[in-house]
Amino acid sequence: NAGVMQNPRHLVRRRGQEARLRCSPMKGHSHVYWYRQLPEEGLKFMVYLQKENIIDESGMPKERFSAEFPKEGPSILRIQQVVRGDSAAYFCASSPPGTSGGDTQYFGPGTRLTVL
Amino acid sequence: KQEVTQIPAALSVPEGENLVLNCSFTDSAIYNLQWFRQDPGKGLTSLLLIQSSQREQTSGRLNASLDKSSGRSTLYIAASQPGDSATYLCAVRRGGNKLVFGAGTILRVKS
Numbered sequence: 001n002a003g004v005m006q007n008p009r010h011l012v013r014r015r016g017q018e019a020r021l022r023c024s025p026m027k028g029h030s031h032v033y034w035y036r037q038l039p040e041e042g043l044k045f046m047v048y049l050q051k052e053n054i055i056d057e058s059g060m061p062k063e064r065f066s067a068e069f070p071k072e073g074p075s076i077l078r079i080q081q082v083v084r085g086d087s088a089a090y091f092c093a094s095s096p097p098g099t100s101g102g103d104t105q106y107f108g109p110g111t112r113l114t115v116l
Numbered sequence: 117k118q119e120v121t122q123i124p125a126a127l128s129v130p131e132g133e134n135l136v137l138n139c140s141f142t143d144s145a146i147y148n149l150q151w152f153r154q155d156p157g158k159g160l161t162s163l164l165l166i167q168s169s170q171r172e173q174t175s176g177r178l179n180a181s182l183d184k185s186s187g188r189s190t191l192y193i194a195a196s197q198p199g200d201s202a203t204y205l206c207a208v209r210r211g212g213n214k215l216v217f218g219a220g221t222i223l224r225v226k227s
Contacts, residue, residue: 004159033214042120042205042219043160056214091159095213104150105215107160 002027004094004108005074012114019079019086021111025094032075033105034067037089049075082115089113118143122206122218129196130226137191137221139206144184150215151180151191152205160205164191196225 005024013019025032030051035043036059048056049069060067064082069075079086089112093105119142129135139149148167152160164173164180166189172181179192193200201224207215 031213035215035217042217043207043215045214045216048213059214093160093215104162104165105213106162107152109159112157 004092004106006090006092006108006111008111009109010112010114012116013082014116015083016081019082019113019115021077021079021090021092021113023075023077023092023094023108025075025092026106028096029094029106030097031095032069033093033095034075034077035091035093037091037110039088043091046077079113082113084115087113087115118146118208118210118216120206120208120216120218122204122221124221125219126222126224128224128226131196131198133196133225134192134194135196135223137193137204137206137223139189139191139218141187141189141208141216143210144187145210146184147209147211149180149182149189150207150209151178151189152207154203154205154220156203163204193223196223198225198227201225 032049034046037043045059047060047067064080066078089110091110092108095103095105121140123138150165151163166173166182177194182189203220203222205220206218
């Protein structure tokens, strides 16, 4: 059973370009979470999605950031018109359906975004 | 608003020493608390998960305790090894499935 997959592992963009980060959850998992780790800081929650639904986006910046988890295919975190402050490691995690408070979230290896 | 603090921020110990990492949280209404390990440039590996109804969990040389009423958890590592060198993250889960992380403790075990 493969773990959480993220691609690309490293992404370089120039200011103003778009960044698309992909996350394939573990097999059988239908809950996906995105977290961001800024340099020298801890991980911060961004968004929680289930298939075709955004459940909690309280950690998402109000502008330029969006996330989706379609019925088929990976979850996508999209950052439009990137700025240098978006440079960070973006981690995806997944958990099984029917997740309750007791379940572990399984993390992917992260995508390291560098904005030039 | 839930805040998670980890002390110390960094720790350097000789191989073989037992050590304790500390985690505190401001809101005791949590579902669970989880300890992770993060190696440089890598993702997170879950070490131990303690449910809110539990007091501790053990895995090999690791033991994590939870005191909800005081908002504290400790991760005890016995007989430390150079391979234990990593950043250790504490995270609490309240409602809504999201985890709130501390900034981590950077551990270095010297051989």
